[in-house]
Amino acid sequence: MSSRMGIWNTRARNAALIVVLLCASAAWAQLEVGENLSMNLNGTVGFGYAGGSGTYTGSNHSTNVNGYGTLSGSYYHPNFLSFTVQPRYNRSQNNSVSQSIFNSSGVVATTNIFSGSRFPGSVSFSKDYNSTGEFGFPGMAALTTNGSAQSFSVIWGAYLPNLPSLTAAFSKNSNSSTVLGTNTETESSFRNFNLTSQYALAGFNLNGFYNRQNSFTSFPTFLGAEKGWSDGTSSSYGVSAAHRLPLSGSFGIGWSRTTYSSESGGRGPSSTDNANASVTLAPLRRLTVSGNVRYIGNLIGALEQEINAGGTPVFLEQDNSSRSLVFNSVAYYSVGRGLSFMGHVNHREQFYGGEHFADTQYGGTVNYKYARPLFGLLYFSFGLVDNVTQEGNTNLGFVSNVGMTRRFGRWETNADFSYSHNVQTLIAVYNTSSYTYGTFVRRRLNLNTFWHGSFRGMHSGLTQYDGAGNRSETVSTGLTWRRYGLNAAYSQSEGRSVLTSSGLLDPNPLAGLFSDKVVLYNGRSYTLSATATPIRRLVLTANYSKVRSDTKGPSLASTNLGDRFTSQLEYKLRKLSLRGGFTRMDQEISASGAPPSMVNSYYFGISRWFNIF
Numbered sequence: 001m002s003s004r005m006g007i008w009n010t011r012a013r014n015a016a017l018i019v020v021l022l023c024a025s026a027a028w029a030q031l032e033v034g035e036n037l038s039m040n041l042n043g044t045v046g047f048g049y050a051g052g053s054g055t056y057t058g059s060n061h062s063t064n065v066n067g068y069g070t071l072s073g074s075y076y077h078p079n080f081l082s083f084t085v086q087p088r089y090n091r092s093q094n095n096s097v098s099q100s101i102f103n104s105s106g107v108v109a110t111t112n113i114f115s116g117s118r119f120p121g122s123v124s125f126s127k128d129y130n131s132t133g134e135f136g137f138p139g140m141a142a143l144t145t146n147g148s149a150q151s152f153s154v155i156w157g158a159y160l161p162n163l164p165s166l167t168a169a170f171s172k173n174s175n176s177s178t179v180l181g182t183n184t185e186t187e188s189s190f191r192n193f194n195l196t197s198q199y200a201l202a203g204f205n206l207n208g209f210y211n212r213q214n215s216f217t218s219f220p221t222f223l224g225a226e227k228g229w230s231d232g233t234s235s236s237y238g239v240s241a242a243h244r245l246p247l248s249g250s251f252g253i254g255w256s257r258t259t260y261s262s263e264s265g266g267r268g269p270s271s272t273d274n275a276n277a278s279v280t281l282a283p284l285r286r287l288t289v290s291g292n293v294r295y296i297g298n299l300i301g302a303l304e305q306e307i308n309a310g311g312t313p314v315f316l317e318q319d320n321s322s323r324s325l326v327f328n329s330v331a332y333y334s335v336g337r338g339l340s341f342m343g344h345v346n347h348r349e350q351f352y353g354g355e356h357f358a359d360t361q362y363g364g365t366v367n368y369k370y371a372r373p374l375f376g377l378l379y380f381s382f383g384l385v386d387n388v389t390q391e392g393n394t395n396l397g398f399v400s401n402v403g404m405t406r407r408f409g410r411w412e413t414n415a416d417f418s419y420s421h422n423v424q425t426l427i428a429v430y431n432t433s434s435y436t437y438g439t440f441v442r443r444r445l446n447l448n449t450f451w452h453g454s455f456r457g458m459h460s461g462l463t464q465y466d467g468a469g470n471r472s473e474t475v476s477t478g479l480t481w482r483r484y485g486l487n488a489a490y491s492q493s494e495g496r497s498v499l500t501s502s503g504l505l506d507p508n509p510l511a512g513l514f515s516d517k518v519v520l521y522n523g524r525s526y527t528l529s530a531t532a533t534p535i536r537r538l539v540l541t542a543n544y545s546k547v548r549s550d551t552k553g554p555s556l557a558s559t560n561l562g563d564r565f566t567s568q569l570e571y572k573l574r575k576l577s578l579r580g581g582f583t584r585m586d587q588e589i590s591a592s593g594a595p596p597s598m599v600n601s602y603y604f605g606i607s608r609w610f611n612i613f
Helices: 002-029 298-309 510-517
Strands: 039-054 058-077 081-093 106-114 123-138 140-158 166-177 185-201 205-218 230-246 248-263 267-284 287-297 323-336 339-352 357-366 376-388 393-408 411-424 430-445 451-459 471-481 484-500 503-505 519-532 536-554 559-574 577-590 597-611
Touching: 039 577, 106 287, 123 166, 140 577, 230 267, 298 339
Parallel strands: 123 503
Antiparallel strands: 039 058, 039 597, 058 081, 081 106, 106 123, 123 140, 140 166, 166 185, 185 205, 205 230, 230 248, 248 267, 267 287, 287 323, 323 339, 339 357, 357 376, 376 393, 393 411, 411 430, 430 451, 451 471, 471 484, 484 503, 484 519, 519 536, 536 559, 559 577, 577 597
């Protein structure tokens, strides 16, 4: 009994504190500090009754205060100092427009200093407590997470006449979350420091930069990750120059070096050099040609750095002698009336694994884009790509995009198809292909009734490695009648994915190089939503989603289930809002070893919007 009274006392103190702060804000808003302070304050304050139950929280019910506000203003002049502060307290999906199923609180604050001077700066801070997030799966509904996040950033610049500009930026972000139905926490943190400088000299635009980043990511163990965490430190710096040329052209050249190290991968510092030069000319009004040369030192190290930049713990066998030299050239010619041609020739010389690889790729594309589709309904582009290596002509690729849009009486139709073959990557041209397609149909049934349906699919065609293909399909339909609407959708997907802290992502064609690092998945999801406005100012909404997925990592398989239902009632009368809602969420992760997670909550309350000044 004493513990329950303690909980009630804590809630009462929190409610009183919010009321005091709001009153203090109103009083402060009316207080004039000299003649230089200008402020605006508005927001929403609510009071209601809430209850619920959950796997880890037990049964509870209480009265509560919630609020959201915006305080903005400036001192002396907006270009001298301006600020915005947006706090929120106890805001959930039931009592606000927030999509959180938990009582989320937080604050966002931004200050701009000396905006009108040669030394402008800004400081930003944000923090979220008890917020709802998602752990994503490719092509389907996500699993629900509960977590918190914090970010801080400072940007300052120096822009003096006749001297190089200098901009310095520092940012620090961190977040932690738990996939409901598991007992493991996922964390990630990033720190980044950046310097950039620009200067114009004798017609050249000169640029220089320095960037240093530290990152740490832990991964959910229910997906069978080979390593439960990944960290890395990278530094990069470089210079570039650009100059205008005759014939409406330009010339550019640049160099940069990047170093990367990782404690989790047992990897000491690895560095990569990049150098590039490019030229663009327009000798004719309708003709544009361009060329580019790029050199990469330590090609394997560059690939590893590119993959790990996305938070994926992948470490490849190093080959410091690997390197690459790439030549690209493109010509574009506009015929007119929406018709254009583009041709390209690319050549690469690569050295890695003690071997020399060379290939040449050339092809052309025809594009048609016009305000009036061809034959009244078609728009398209297509092209051919041929590859030549030391062994001779290897294969012929094809790219195409075809679309159709047309109205037939009460029917509105739209369809499209896209296909690409031979995806060029950092290491080589891989024999891969993919195609996407979709259609949308809308029909007016009578004066107030409309029906629509759509379908979207994505498939990997040819793949470099057996079993490396991905696919996803989504079909949806909906019906609207006056102020009522009903929508339903079904999605399914399967394939290979790369594990990150925020979910599973489709890998690039090089996933076959590290097949023991990826997670196999297949899943499907259903969603159903309804809206109604039976009388003016009254809005009723309901949403239901169900997701099931199977995942298999290097060492562990899991079946993941999730059900979520939310409903809300809102009635607005001038500045008053009456709102009630109910949420139920069930989620189970078989490989986690934790019991299924369940959350039930309901809320009834009233809120009012205030424009204090």
